[in-house]
Amino acid sequence: MALTYPLDLAEAFFQEEERRARSDQQAGDTRETGALSRGPSPSRSILSRLVETMFFASMASEEGKVHPSSIVFAEDLDAFESARPVWDMTRLAVPLPFDVAHVPRLASACHWPHAFLAVVPQRDRLMIAGIATAHSRRLLEVDPLVRISAPKPGVLVVRRGEWEVARYERGTVRSAMSRHRVQIETIERRLAVQHAPPFLHPINDILMRIVSEMLDLRHGGLIAILGPGEDIDVDSENRQVDAEPMRLVPKLALGAWIRDMIALYVSSRSKNAGASPVEARAEGARASTSALSRASEAAARVDRALDQIARLTTVDGAVIMSHGLEVLAFGAKLRASKQVSDVYLARPDGRCDERWPLNARGTRHHAAVSFVAEHPDRIAFIVSQDGDAATFQGEADGRVIYRPL
Numbered sequence: 001m002a003l004t005y006p007l008d009l010a011e012a013f014f015q016e017e018e019r020r021a022r023s024d025q026q027a028g029d030t031r032e033t034g035a036l037s038r039g040p041s042p043s044r045s046i047l048s049r050l051v052e053t054m055f056f057a058s059m060a061s062e063e064g065k066v067h068p069s070s071i072v073f074a075e076d077l078d079a080f081e082s083a084r085p086v087w088d089m090t091r092l093a094v095p096l097p098f099d100v101a102h103v104p105r106l107a108s109a110c111h112w113p114h115a116f117l118a119v120v121p122q123r124d125r126l127m128i129a130g131i132a133t134a135h136s137r138r139l140l141e142v143d144p145l146v147r148i149s150a151p152k153p154g155v156l157v158v159r160r161g162e163w164e165v166a167r168y169e170r171g172t173v174r175s176a177m178s179r180h181r182v183q184i185e186t187i188e189r190r191l192a193v194q195h196a197p198p199f200l201h202p203i204n205d206i207l208m209r210i211v212s213e214m215l216d217l218r219h220g221g222l223i224a225i226l227g228p229g230e231d232i233d234v235d236s237e238n239r240q241v242d243a244e245p246m247r248l249v250p251k252l253a254l255g256a257w258i259r260d261m262i263a264l265y266v267s268s269r270s271k272n273a274g275a276s277p278v279e280a281r282a283e284g285a286r287a288s289t290s291a292l293s294r295a296s297e298a299a300a301r302v303d304r305a306l307d308q309i310a311r312l313t314t315v316d317g318a319v320i321m322s323h324g325l326e327v328l329a330f331g332a333k334l335r336a337s338k339q340v341s342d343v344y345l346a347r348p349d350g351r352c353d354e355r356w357p358l359n360a361r362g363t364r365h366h367a368a369v370s371f372v373a374e375h376p377d378r379i380a381f382i383v384s385q386d387g388d389a390a391t392f393q394g395e396a397d398g399r400v401i402y403r404p405l
Contacts, residue, residue, distance in 0.1 A: 006052065006156060006168050007051060007052060008168075010047040010051050014044065047146070050148055053098060053100060054103065055168070057103035057150065060103075062108060066104075068107065068149070069150050070150070071098075071117045071119045072117075072118055072132055072145050073145065073147075073148075074118065074120055074145055077089070077091075079145060087118075087133060088132070088133040089118065089133075090130050090131045092128065097127060098119050098126040098127055106128065109131060111133065114134065115133040116133075117131060143162065146159070146160060156169075162209075170347070172347070184203050187255075191255050191324060210309050210310050210381070211381055211383060211405060213306065220384050221382075222317075222318040223321060224319070224380045225325070227376075228323045230322070230375070230378075231328070232247075232328050232329055232332070240320075240335060242333040243333055245320065245330065246315070246329055247328065248329065251328060252305060252308065254325045255322075255325030264298050265292070267291050268292040268294075268295050313330070318367070319332070334370065336363065336369075343358045343392075343399075344400070344402065345404075346403040352399075352401050372392045375394060376395060379392070379394075381405075390404045391405065
């Protein structure tokens with residue numbers, strides 16, 4: 001449903017939270033994991049004030065420049081100083097009013113997109129208490145605090161921790177559900193993680209984390225994910241690459257490591273299910289601690305793999321992954337078709353009826369389009385040196401959809 005006002009973003013957030021809660025109940029997920037994925041929410045009135053202020057602040061300039069800005073909201077400072085996962089907090093001796101004047105003034109002091117203005121309520125006002133920077137954390141450490149980012153003037157993103165819930169852009173509100181990607185769903189089915197706890201629905205989020213690291217490297221790169229059952233083909237007439245790429249032995253098995261991470265974590269959370277308090281404090285507690293330790297080690301391995309994959313994209317060519325998220329090769333020269341496919345822009349409201357000007361782009365974009373056009377189950381993630389990120393996805397009707405990220 002297309003909504004037209006920034007304040008509707010707050011209502012979209014609560015609707016998505018309620019939808020996730022119903023989904024948890026229908027799936028019978030009453031474990032701690034479900035609650036961790038949501039955490040406490042600000043009231044509707046507070047979230048509306050946060051959204052409204054950030055919207056107007058996003059269009060304000062400071063010394064002639066418009067800076068991207070982000071805030072993280074908590075009911076009190078304890079959420080930054082004593083809760084896990086922890087934050088590095090640079091506190092202001094005297095908190096400043098959270099308003100359109102102070103947000104753009106302080107935005108340049110925050111390392112975008114890793115640092116946030118920490119906003120807390122004081123009496124009947126919202127105040128900026130300092131600058132909060134999230135520690136480098138492992139995938140299984142859940143941060144439930146609500147964040148609002150303004151990456152561009154007039155664009156707002158509301159997140160629960162690191163996971164996007166809803167976005168306002170070009171007069172339209174879209175929830176995470178409207179960004180459904182068939183290709184990502186098939187990868188989840190392949191890895192058998194579609195029934196993971198809500199905050200561990202990881203595939204899209206994990207791929208986005210790689211994209212985020214690619215953006216930080218400021219180099220540009222391309223990740224090409226093959227369809228089910230495909231492998232690198234360099235010999236046939238319909239080959240995907242022009243020459244033998246740099247292969248990995250053994251393959252970097254990101255998908256299998258993700259699956260192991262989830263299985264270990266779910267196991268660690270269920271060790272004490274049904275046990276009496278005494279039993280849980282004895283044998284069950286020891287088993288749970290051991291399982292959680294193994295899950296943390298598995299998450300650390302996934303984290304290292306994500307960093308390595310992002311760095312592989314800096315080598316000229318594409319990183320090629322299987323549909324099960326095995327890294328097969330890097331530095332691959334994808335074959336660009338001479339016949340350019342029709343490429344359409346995915347709008348925030350979900351429509352894909354506007355042509356996207358591929359001819360104005362370079363070799364990397366042409367290669368990505370040719371790659372996905374040949375198989376509707378393929379997907380490509382592309383990052384430009386100028387800081388733009390997007391996916392290319394093939395459609396059954398032969399079209400290619402360009403989705404800005």
